[in-house]
Amino acid sequence: MAAIQIFNTSRPFPTTKPKPLFFLCYSSFSSSPSDESPSEPNPLIPSVVSILTQLRSKSRWGYLRTLYPSGFTPNDFSQISLQIKNNPHLILRFFQWTQNKNNSLCAHNLLSYSTIIHILALSRLKSQAYSLIGDAIWVWEPLEVFETLVKTYRQCGSAPFVFNYLIKACLESKKIDPAIQIVRMILSRGISPGLSTCNSLIRCVMQRQGAYAGYEIYREVFGLDGRVLDDNAKRVARTSPNVQTFNELMLGFYQDGAVEMVKEIWDQMADFSCCPDVYSYCILMETYCEDETMSKAEELWEEMRAKGVEPDAVAYNTMIGGFCKVGKMEMAEEFFKQMGLSGIESTNATCEQLVRGYCKIGKIDSAILVYKDMLRKNFRAESLTVEELIRGLCDENRVLEALEVMRAAMVDYGFCPREKSYEFLIRGLCEQGKLEEALKLQAQMVGKGFKPNSEIYGAFISGYMKEGNMEVAELLRNEMLYTELCGMGIINQ
Secondary structure, three states: OOOEOOOOOOOOOOOOOOOOEOOOOOOOOOOOOOOOOOOOOOOOHHHHHHHHHHOOHHHHHHHHHHHOOOOEOHHHHHHHHHHOOOOHHHHHHHHHHHOOOOOOOEOOOHHHHHHHHHHHHHOOOHHHHHHHHHHHHHHOOHHHHHHHHHHOOOOOOOOOHHHHHHHHHHHHOOOHHHHHHHHHHHHOOOOOOOHHHHHHHHHHHHHHHOHHHHHHHHHHHOOOOOOEOOOOOEOOOOOOOOHHHHHHHHHHHHHOOOHHHHHHHHHHHHHHOOOOOHHHHHHHHHHHHHOOOHHHHHHHHHHHHHOOOOOOHHHHHHHHHHHHHOOOHHHHHHHHHHHHHOOOOOOHHHHHHHHHHHHHOOOHHHHHHHHHHHHHOOOOOOHHHHHHHHHHHHHOOOHHHHHHHHHHHHHHHOOOOOHHHHHHHHHHHHHOOOHHHHHHHHHHHHHOOOOOOHHHHHHHHHHHHHOOOHHHHHHHHHHHHHHHHHHOOOOOO
């Protein structure tokens, strides 16, 4: 049996030089002789198997400790486990018993870990197998774990999905490159990872290495790149992408700002006879809304409804947000009305978008009504939403109302005003001649760690000049100039 070099150094992802790994044909892996494999079984193993299977739980452990006071080797454990592999729960209890913190009876290595992982996986004890794989890749390199799983594969009578668990454990542990390498190794033998595993890999690569890197992995794992393997045989993918695959790709490109690729991925769905779901429509509609091409978003909405795909809260919020962004509040209101008639409850995002939309076109009373409705529903507005409301009220010279909105939000749900909120309020108070109130707010602003800027100084200077207090206005003007020069490093404080 020959060692096969698996890695292809021309791949677009970083890899390390691997150890040779041993494979047979795609349908099975072969166990390979190694120094880990015992030449002869321990004669006490049948006795241990008998004790484990025939004695009651409480008595078996004490009797085993008496029989094996010095514990077990990993080879012993593996042989015992293989003889009782039809009782995976018992094997797991045996494994845990040998790991007793006060008196460990087995220094488990990759061989014993791989044996129990195979048995648990084959018995569909997914969470237990997954947990042990997570422990293993914490101690050993993922590729070492993979190699030992390969070597023990046939002896344990395992199945390919054990490698799905290993790949997902790598992804969860942020070990992206080893996960990619393992996928390539099993693909090179004609075995495709499970669809959910492929989708998880694509998502993780997109998040860590960017959308285009995830797209390359997508083409590779589903055999769309037409690459030829080392044995001159084209890779055969046993699974096809599903709607979740395309959703992951579309979302990744949208988040990376590559909006032209979102539409390209959407078009590729038809090549696989894959029907978009409501989330697919939401991503593409959001792309159009972000680009303020609401006519295309409306066309897509109509197509979605015509194909019998029922919109959810996210779909309605996407359209409402898009119309609010371009200031078409009558259309936003229409979709909001349809949302209610469809029996879909408005969300925090729905209300926030309406508040911002009304503020954008100067309909502050409508914004206040929606904001108060939010509070009745125990929703909590984001800082930007409250800031927009404060700004809108100040623009209409309703500064005291704006101040009350800010103070109430701070008390009710811990709203933390940003610098801009203070600027709007101080400027509004100064314009109305309420300088004492403005000074109190400025002191609060400094207490929050914000330093007065030229906007704040300008508001106070203008306010004192309106009062005819030129002396204070001049002092503030000089102080502002001094502060700016210090900030530029021209003079030292």
